[in-house]
Amino acid sequence: MQTPYELPNGDTAMVTDTATAAQSLGRAVELWREGATEPLFYGSEGRPEGVVISFDQWAEYEALKLEAAFDRRMENITRERVSNFRPEHGVPFDDLVREYGWTDSEEPEDEGGKS
Numbered sequence: 368m369q370t371p372y373e374l375p376n377g378d379t380a381m382v383t384d385t386a387t388a389a390q391s392l393g394r395a396v397e398l399w400r401e402g403a404t405e406p407l408f409y410g411s412e413g414r415p416e417g418v419v420i421s422f423d424q425w426a427e428y429e430a431l432k433l434e435a436a437f438d439r440r441m442e443n444i445t446r447e448r449v450s451n452f453r454p455e456h457g458v459p460f461d462d463l464v465r466e467y468g469w470t471d472s473e474e475p476e477d478e479g480g481k482s
Contacts, residue, residue, distance in 0.1 A: 370413030380408045382415045395419060 369381045383391065388409035395407045399421040406424070410416035420428075463469075 372408070372410075372413060372415055380406075380415060382408045382410045382413055385409050385411055385416070388419070392419065399423075 368384050368387060371379045372382045373379055388407055407419040408415045
């Protein structure tokens with residue numbers, strides 16, 4: 368039996384009771400092999416307790432999780448640097464333009480020398 372469950376973002380997940388989900392796992396795997404991407408939400412009393420996803424979806428989730436962790440670290444470093452910034456430590460933009468040879472008509476070169 369499936370019960371609709373409203374997710375925090377407004378989407379609806381169809382929650383399958385645990386016993387039926389256990390019996391349906393083989394079919395879910397077949398569907399993933401055929402290219403389907405729908406996760407299998409399961410739980411009791413219409414409330415999700417778990418979700419089964421394909422390995423590809425899990426790998427994508429892990430990559431996104433690592434990317435988000437990196438972004439959080441960079442955000443924290445940036446916040447710390449901004450909070451500790453003193454004007455005497457800064458470099459005027461015009462000095463950077465001269466130092467790197469930038470002009471209005473071209474983009475700055477990366478460290479590899481390619482633009």
